[in-house]
Amino acid sequence: MIRVQNITKRFGNYPALHGIDLEIQPGEFIALLGPSGSGKTTLLRIIAGLEFQDEGQVYFNGDDVSDIPVGKRNVGFVFQQYALFRHMTVADNIAFGLTVRKARRRPAKAEIKARAEELLRVVQLEGLGQRYPGQLSGGQRQRVALARALAIEPGLLLLDEPFGALDAKVRKDLRRWLRDLHKQMGLTSIFVTHDQEEALELADRVVVMDHGRIDQIGTPEQVYMEPATAFVSHFVGETNRLPDGRHIRPHDFEITATGSDRVIVDNVFRKGGSWRVEGRLTETDTIVEIDVDAHEAPPTIGETVTIAARRARTFSSAGDR
Amino acid sequence: MPSMTTRKARWRAPSVLPGFGLTFGFSLAWLSLIVLIPLSTLFLKSAGMGWQAFVDVGFSERALTAYRLSFGTAIAAAFVNAVFGLLVAWVLVRYEFPGKRVISALVDLPFALPTAVAGIALTALYAPSGWVGQYLDPLGIKVAFTPIGITVALVFIGLPFVVRSVEPVLADLGKDVEEAAATLGASRAQTFARVIFPAILPALFTGFALAFARGVGEYGSVIFISGNMPGRTEIAPLLIVTQLEQYNYNGATAIAMVMMLVSFAVLFTLNALQSIRRRRLGA
Ligand SMILES: Nc1ncnc2c1ncn2[C@@H]1O[C@H](COP(=O)(O)OP(=O)(O)O)[C@@H](O)[C@H]1O
Ligand SMILES: [Mg+2]
Numbered sequence: 003m004i005r006v007q008n009i010t011k012r013f014g015n016y017p018a019l020h021g022i023d024l025e026i027q028p029g030e031f032i033a034l035l036g037p038s039g040s041g042k043t044t045l046l047r048i049i050a051g052l053e054f055q056d057e058g059q060v061y062f063n064g065d066d067v068s069d070i071p072v073g074k075r076n077v078g079f080v081f082q083q084y085a086l087f088r089h090m091t092v093a094d095n096i097a098f099g100l101t102v103r104k105a106r107r108r109p110a111k112a113e114i115k116a117r118a119e120e121l122l123r124v125v126q127l128e129g130l131g132q133r134y135p136g137q138l139s140g141g142q143r144q145r146v147a148l149a150r151a152l153a154i155e156p157g158l159l160l161l162d163e164p165f166g167a168l169d170a171k172v173r174k175d176l177r178r179w180l181r182d183l184h185k186q187m188g189l190t191s192i193f194v195t196h197d198q199e200e201a202l203e204l205a206d207r208v209v210v211m212d213h214g215r216i217d218q219i220g221t222p223e224q225v226y227m228e229p230a231t232a233f234v235s236h237f238v239g240e241t242n243r244l245p246d247g248r249h250i251r252p253h254d255f256e257i258t259a260t261g262s263d264r265v266i267v268d269n270v271f272r273k274g275g276s277w278r279v280e281g282r283l284t285e286t287d288t289i290v291e292i293d294v295d296a297h298e299a300p301p302t303i304g305e306t307v308t309i310a311a312r313r314a315r316t317f318s319s320a321g322d323r
Numbered sequence: 324m325p326s327m328t329t330r331k332a333r334w335r336a337p338s339v340l341p342g343f344g345l346t347f348g349f350s351l352a353w354l355s356l357i358v359l360i361p362l363s364t365l366f367l368k369s370a371g372m373g374w375q376a377f378v379d380v381g382f383s384e385r386a387l388t389a390y391r392l393s394f395g396t397a398i399a400a401a402f403v404n405a406v407f408g409l410l411v412a413w414v415l416v417r418y419e420f421p422g423k424r425v426i427s428a429l430v431d432l433p434f435a436l437p438t439a440v441a442g443i444a445l446t447a448l449y450a451p452s453g454w455v456g457q458y459l460d461p462l463g464i465k466v467a468f469t470p471i472g473i474t475v476a477l478v479f480i481g482l483p484f485v486v487r488s489v490e491p492v493l494a495d496l497g498k499d500v501e502e503a504a505a506t507l508g509a510s511r512a513q514t515f516a517r518v519i520f521p522a523i524l525p526a527l528f529t530g531f532a533l534a535f536a537r538g539v540g541e542y543g544s545v546i547f548i549s550g551n552m553p554g555r556t557e558i559a560p561l562l563i564v565t566q567l568e569q570y571n572y573n574g575a576t577a578i579a580m581v582m583m584l585v586s587f588a589v590l591f592t593l594n595a596l597q598s599i600r601r602r603r604l605g606a
Contacts, residue, residue, distance in 0.1 A: 052502050072505045079506040085499035089521040099507035102517070134603065154507055 003027055004049070004158060004190070009058035011044055011214075018044045019214045022058070031184050032192045033201035036211035037237065042194040043082075045211070046160050049192065051075045062157065078151030080161040084143045086135040092146050093118045093131035099154040121149040124183070141172040148180075152187070159184075161193040165200065177204055198238045202226060210234045232317045242290045244283070248314040252278070253293040257301060261308030265290060267301045281307075362583065369580045372573045381577035385553055386562060390581065393559040396470055397538030400477030404534045405527055407478075408485025415486070416493045430486050433479055438543025445476050446548045468550030473558065476544040481534030488530030492523050525597055532593040539586050 004026040011019040019041045026032055034042040047053035049060055051072035059066050067075055087095050094101075096118045100109055109117065122131050125145035135143055144164065151159060164180070165173040181204050184191050195201050201208045202222040210218045210225055210233075218230035229235035232249060241249045244263075253276070265281040272278070277294040279301060292309060294300050301307050369377055380386065415427055433441065449456045449466035459466060466472045496519065504514040542560040549556040557565075559582050566575035 050506060052506070072502075073508040073510070077506060079503065081499045081503060083497075083499060085497065085503040087500065087503075087518055087522075089524075098504070098509070098517075102504075102507065102509040102513045150503075150507065 003061075003063060005059075005061040005064075006045070006049065007059045007061065009045065009048060009055045009060070011041075011048060011053070011055050017214055019048075019055075022214075022216060024209060024216065024219070026190060026192065028190050029188060030190055031181070031204060031206045033205035033208045034192060034194045034211060035198060035201040035208050035238070036196065038196055040211040041214040042196075042211055043162055044214075046162055046192060046194050049158070050077050050079050050160050052079070076154065076157045078154060078156030078159040080144075080147045080151050080159070080164055082162045082164075082166055084135075084147040084167075086143055086146055086150070088135050090134075091131060092127065092133050092135065092138070093122070095135065095146055096121050096131075096149045096153050098150060117153060121153055124152070124187075125149045126179075140168050141176055144168065144176065157190070159189050159191040161191065163194050163196070165195075165197075173200075180204070202238070208238075210238060212237070229315070235315060235317070240291060242288075244290075245286045245288055247316050248311065249317065250311045250314045252291045254311055254313040255290070255292040255309050256312055257292065257294060257307045258310050259308060261310035263309050265292070265307055265309055267303055267305050267307060270300045270303055365576060365579060365583065368572075368576045372577065376573060377577045377580075380566075380571075380574040381581045385557070386559070386578050386581070388554050389557050389559040389562045389578075390585070392470060392473070392557070393539055393582070394585065396473045396477055396558070397535050397541075400474045400481055400538045401531045401535035403474070403478050404481045404485045405531045408482055408530060408534075409489055409523070409527060411482070412486045412489040412493055416490055431483050433481075434483050438480065438541065439547065441479055442476060442544035442547035445472070445479060445544065449475065449548065467548050468552070468556060470556060472548040472550075473545050473556065476548050477534075477538040477541055480541050480544055481537050484533035484537060485527065485530035488526045488533065489523055492526040493519075496522055525600060528593065528597060532590060536586060536590060539582070 004024075006022055006024040009019055009022040010017070022041075022045060034045060036042050044053060048055050051067070051070065055068070059068050061067065062075065087098065090098070093115075097114050100114045100117060103109075108114075118131065119128075122128050125148055127142060127145055127149070130138070130142070135146060138146065144167075148161075148164075165177055168176065177200060183189075193204070202225075205222060207219060208222055208225050209216055212231075212233045218225055218234045220228070220230075225234055225238050229238060229241075229249075232243070235241045235249045236243070240252055242252065242255075243249055257279075264284040265279075266284055267279055267281045269280040270277060273293070276296050277298075277300040279292040279294055281290055281292065282288065283290060284306065290309075411426075411430065415423065415430075446453075446467055448454050449459070449472055451457065451460040451465070451467070453467070456467060464471075466475060500518055500522070501514055504518045509517065540560060542558075542564070545558055546561055549558060549561070551557055551561055559578060563575045563578050563582075566572075566578065
């Protein structure tokens with residue numbers, strides 16, 4: 003079990019993390035989700051031992067590892083830009099973690115070679131071991147980076163925006179594959195992302211961060227359906243914020259004659275499996291987005307309709323940062 | 324007019340980068356004017372003197388000694404520069420300290436300083452009565468007027484080549500590669516030996532080659548510190564000048580020819596090694 007307790011980190015005067023608490027069970031797949039600059043990478047690096055906290059502790063299986071250097075923590079780290087060793091073949095990259103071990107703990111040459119081969123198979127790059135990273139595509143490099151991290155049989159796998167630099171299609175394929183790999187290998191993993199869709203699709207639990215704090219920890223279902231703060235509500239999924247303080251998801255609106263708010267329709271278009279209606283509240287000019295079921299007739303542009311909310315949330319101002 | 328597109332012979336790979344014809348033509352013209360024409364004049368001149376005469380002067384005992392001295396000291400100096408230039412580049416890239424800009428500017432000074440000034444200054448320092456020489460002399464270490472002195476001058480002249488070649492590559496290397504090595508359990512020494520050093524080796528190689536080439540051709544700073552004793556501390560460029568002063572143009576040409584061919588062979592080999600390596604990395 004990984005426990006992060008009351009971690010605080012400042013860069014100069016700039017507080018990057020304040021009082022972070024987090025517990026991760028063996029086998030869990032955790033997403034750190036938040037906008038750019040919210041402190042996700044910093045937290046991940048502190049857990050890895052690449053950065054040092056100003057206050058607080060990190061425990062691996064009950065042991066305080068705060069003073070244990072990165073090389074002894076046995077964590078696999080996959081860097082955002084992969085950080086492959088360009089002058090080494092793919093196979094040598096993967097074997098690196100084993101070859102740098104002290105002679106006493108280092109497997110025999112043949113065994114290291116076999117390990118690298120096996121990992122190449124796991125990441126579906128069989129036969130590419132003798133290539134150099136410069137000769138691979140982005141998605142392939144990403145998998146080399148993953149294989150290299152897995153070679154040391156890490157107790158914890160950390161991935162910083164693992165799909166950030168890939169194009170949409172590769173991204174989708176790769177994340178499903180990563181999810182399966184995580185399960186098959188029985189890993190405990192934390193990955194950083196600013197993409198809520200990615201977090202909701204992959205993670206067992208999502209940690210939503212903003213301004214160096216954790217706003218909410220919960221299952222994808224929980225953070226989507228029961229956002230703890232206005233920030234989470236807006237960052238995870240879409241939300242309309244009405245002048246009266248209500249936060250309403252586009253699909254929680256319905257267009258009905260008995261509605262209480264009048265809306266002028268500015269635009270109507272297809273969005274996924276439903277209609278998206280963009281309009282303005284007549285009284286305050288607030289922009290609202292409304293989803294209409296695909297098999298219902300959408301309103302026409304320029305029309306004035308009345309809407310009602312099936313479900314709305316309000317947040318105390320303390321949570322409404 | 325479909326023939327328009329097919330008429331041009333394809334003697335190079337098609338590329339979307341514009342201006343190949345213009346820039347290649349210009350490069351060739353420029354190179355010819357600056358490098359090829361003077362060098363071919365050298366060729367023609369030495370061809371005109373006859374083989375026996377060429378060998379007699381170009382491979383005389385005195386000339387061979389001068390070549391050995393010139394190439395030997397240039398290689399030694401390039402090695403010294405590779406080590407210390409790397410160190411200087413490392414410090415300049417990795418650390419922030421007061422006066423960093425000043426040090427960085429100092430590195431370029433050997434580029435700008437008239438070489439004779441450097442030679443005179445070094446001689447004053449390392450002569451048996453000089454600031455440094457007076458402490459080395461009792462230890463039996465003679466620098467000025469020996470091959471060591473020549474090497475010292477060439478080290479001074481060649482330092483910027485190594486520093487400026489390595490510096491950008493080191494800066495570009497990225498912390499994350501080192502951090503990756505650390506997460507995989509590598510020690511600092513292992514990270515340097517297996518990750519950082521191989522990554523900057525090509526740049527170090529280039530710096531070495533440049534420093535070596537400069538050292539082979541260096542004249543101004545060396546003639547003061549070497550003492551110019553024929554057969555002992557007479558470098559090949561000096562021998563050429565000596566021949567010229569005696570109106571022995573054929574002799575000068577022959578020696579120049581030999582030097583040029585050896586230098587070209589060395590530089591060509593270094594370049595070829597580099598490009599093989601680059602191709603292998605798929606870059
Ligand atoms: N080494 C550093 N020095 C100074 N500020 C930093 C450093 N690393 C991160 N920061 C700052 O800390 C904040 C959090 O950064 P980071 O953890 O990288 O955010 P995220 O990964 O969520 O985008 C940012 O405002 C960033 O500018
Ligand atoms: Mg980040």
